[in-house]
Amino acid sequence: MALLVTERLRKYFGETRAVDDVSLTIQPRELVSLVGANGAGKTTLVNLITGLLTPDRGRILFQGVDVTHLPAPQRIRAGIARSFQLVNLFDQLTALDNVRLALFARDGKIRTAVALAERDTAVRDEAMAILEQFGLVPKWDLPAASLAQGERKLLDVAVAYALRPQLVLLDEPTSGVGTREKGRIMDTVASVCRDGGLTAIVVEHDMDIVFTYSDRILVMHQGQILADGPPEQIRADERVATTLLGHA
Amino acid sequence: MNRGAASTEAMPRPAPARTLGRAGYVVALAALLLALPFIPQVPPFQRILLSYGLIAGITALAFNLLLGYTGLLSFGHSAFFGTAAYTAAFLVRYLHLTSMEAYLAAGFLSSLVVAVVFGVVCVRYTRIFFSILALALSQVLWGLAIKLFWITGGTDGIRVPSPTLLFGLIGGGDDKLTFLATTYYYYVLAVFALCVGALWLVVHSPFGKALQAIRDNEVRAEFVGVPVRAYRLAAFVLSGAFTGVAGALWAPLNGHVTPDVLYWPFSGRIVFMTVLGGFKSFGGPLIGALVFNHLEAYAVGYATYWQAVLGVVLVLLVLLMPTGLVGAGARLVARLRRS
Numbered sequence: 047m048a049l050l051v052t053e054r055l056r057k058y059f060g061e062t063r064a065v066d067d068v069s070l071t072i073q074p075r076e077l078v079s080l081v082g083a084n085g086a087g088k089t090t091l092v093n094l095i096t097g098l099l100t101p102d103r104g105r106i107l108f109q110g111v112d113v114t115h116l117p118a119p120q121r122i123r124a125g126i127a128r129s130f131q132l133v134n135l136f137d138q139l140t141a142l143d144n145v146r147l148a149l150f151a152r153d154g155k156i157r158t159a160v161a162l163a164e165r166d167t168a169v170r171d172e173a174m175a176i177l178e179q180f181g182l183v184p185k186w187d188l189p190a191a192s193l194a195q196g197e198r199k200l201l202d203v204a205v206a207y208a209l210r211p212q213l214v215l216l217d218e219p220t221s222g223v224g225t226r227e228k229g230r231i232m233d234t235v236a237s238v239c240r241d242g243g244l245t246a247i248v249v250e251h252d253m254d255i256v257f258t259y260s261d262r263i264l265v266m267h268q269g270q271i272l273a274d275g276p277p278e279q280i281r282a283d284e285r286v287a288t289t290l291l292g293h294a
Numbered sequence: 295m296n297r298g299a300a301s302t303e304a305m306p307r308p309a310p311a312r313t314l315g316r317a318g319y320v321v322a323l324a325a326l327l328l329a330l331p332f333i334p335q336v337p338p339f340q341r342i343l344l345s346y347g348l349i350a351g352i353t354a355l356a357f358n359l360l361l362g363y364t365g366l367l368s369f370g371h372s373a374f375f376g377t378a379a380y381t382a383a384f385l386v387r388y389l390h391l392t393s394m395e396a397y398l399a400a401g402f403l404s405s406l407v408v409a410v411v412f413g414v415v416c417v418r419y420t421r422i423f424f425s426i427l428a429l430a431l432s433q434v435l436w437g438l439a440i441k442l443f444w445i446t447g448g449t450d451g452i453r454v455p456s457p458t459l460l461f462g463l464i465g466g467g468d469d470k471l472t473f474l475a476t477t478y479y480y481y482v483l484a485v486f487a488l489c490v491g492a493l494w495l496v497v498h499s500p501f502g503k504a505l506q507a508i509r510d511n512e513v514r515a516e517f518v519g520v521p522v523r524a525y526r527l528a529a530f531v532l533s534g535a536f537t538g539v540a541g542a543l544w545a546p547l548n549g550h551v552t553p554d555v556l557y558w559p560f561s562g563r564i565v566f567m568t569v570l571g572g573f574k575s576f577g578g579p580l581i582g583a584l585v586f587n588h589l590e591a592y593a594v595g596y597a598t599y600w601q602a603v604l605g606v607v608l609v610l611l612v613l614l615m616p617t618g619l620v621g622a623g624a625r626l627v628a629r630l631r632r633s
Contacts, residue, residue, distance in 0.1 A: 089509065096517070098513075098517075116540075117581070118516050118517055119516060119519045119520070119521055122517065122518065122519045126313065127517070127519060130513075130514070130517075134511055134513060134514040134517075135510075135511065135514065136506065136507045136510035136511055136514065136515070137510050138506065138509070138510050139503070139506055143503060146503065147500075147503050147504065147507050147518060147520075148518045148519075150500040150503065151504070151518045151520055152518075152519065153518035155500045155501075156452070156500045156501055156504040156520060156525075157501060158500045158501055159495070159496050159499045159500075159501035159502070159532075160495055160496075160499060161495075161499055162495065162498050162499060163499055163500045163502070164498065164504050165501070170351075171493060205514075205518060209518060209519065241509070268519055283584060289398070
């Protein structure tokens with residue numbers, strides 16, 4: 047069964063057709079890149095799937111269940127997590143606490159007001175293990191605000207990963223970092239997703255990154271899916287070359 | 295998945311020496327506070343003044359659960375303090391109850407109910423809208439206290455005599471000064487310790503971490519599964535209820551409840567003392583409350599325009615010490631250690 051299906055999903059902002067009747071299917075364990083020029087509708091589509099926006103029309107099915115009108119926290123419990131284009135962290139909390147909070151939320155422990163968070167060694171150890179997977183153990187006790195941009199990007203993904211989702215949507219996980227750092231971030235993200243059996247939809251602009259790491263690429267243009275296929279097919283697609291890569 | 299693969303034995307842990315050091319300070323401070331009535335150089339007036347300070351400390355810590363830990367600035371906390379103080383006064387006037395435990399329980403519950411009602415309205419908003427709504431709602435209670443004078447005593451207020459303590463085991467038989475400076479001082483100290491312990495536990499719990507997450511980034515908090523509005527309401531209600539405990543303790547100490555405790559400048563005092571100590575640490579508001587309490591007491595005694603003295607302090611504070619006394623002290627200690 048497909049993990050995620052969208053059926054004629056539509057979101058207009060006035061006259062702007064941000065997402066225009068998008069139907070797509072995502073299979074389990076795929077690493078799918080979502081590409082397109084600025085304003086193509088990528089982030090809006092991610093926002094619709096994760097519940098930050100409500101569609102004007104269409105349906106979102108996750109594991110066969112209609113989640114179109116579920117609020118974000120319920121979609122998270124269903125197994126959909128995300129990171130954000132502009133890094134969205136709990137800046138005054140340490141890197142450890144950022145991950146730990148996601149674990150507490152995942153396990154329903156955030157309701158506990160009469161036990162010390164620090165005493166929950168199982169959660170602490172799991173949080174440290176996740177930080178180690180993302181190479182952030184040396185920074186575990188630093189406030190998120192004091193981390194370098196690449197580390198913040200990784201922590202952003204680590205927080206989403208800690209929710210133990212089945213589908214994770216990463217909105218530009220490499221934006222704002224240098225070329226070498228991009229490779230390190232995507233190596234980590236791809237290996238964590240593949241080792242963890244996660245399905246990932248990655249919004250990305252860097253086509254070298256996209257062609258290197260993706261199982262499948264979705265190209266959006268003016269709110270619609272222009273092309274959909276494996277990297278070699280997308281590379282050979284003339285419409286993509288014209289609209290996205292700028293080739294005549 | 296490979297989540298458990300990391301060797302947790304090799305993971306860094308907080309240094310226990312730091313925790314023990316803090317515990318040592320707390321024990322030493324507790325011993326000093328307990329010994330205070332036996333130190334002849336500390337007159338009864340100072341112990342009564344300190345009781346006011348400890349009550350202000352509970353208020354500021356409870357307030358900071360909202361400001362420092364949830365990121366909501368309330369200008370309406372006088373409502374909870376005043377509700378509990380008036381509840382104690384009503385128990386005296388209408389039910390002739392003198393039990394301090396009844397004042398505390400009724401004060402806690404009444405301020406909790408008011409906090410639920412106000413909270414449902416206020417937590418739908420944030421920033422200035424939240425602050426102004428809280429202020430406006432608190433002034434409704436102040437207006438009622440003034441206008442319903444046949445119930446509340448109007449601007450004359452209601453007298454609250456010395457209560458009996460520990461379910462009547464200890465009566466207010468001593469002369470009032472001795473009772474307030476010794477027996478009631480210990481009672482306030484015990485309730486203060488319980489409130490500080492409870493609030494410390496709350497802010498260091500997973501729930502407390504969720505509040506801090508909401509403060510830092512409410513959108514992301516929602517996207518890790520924190521029900522933001524419900525948790526804001528929970529923080530608001532907890533904060534209001536603990537403020538109510540302070541109000542109930544204050545009523546017999548002051549001996550008289552008037553609408554002043556519901557008026558907006560009283561909310562301003564709570565904000566002032568919290569900012570004075572620093573709202574980014576757990577103990578900051580407590581330090582701020584104690585300092586403010588003494589500053590105000592002596593400013594009233596030595597200066598005609600004592601509000602001007604407090605105003606100057608506030609301006610200097612915002613300009614020179616935006617992180618409050620505790621933040622400035624921590625920076626100074628760090629600088630001394632480096633040098």
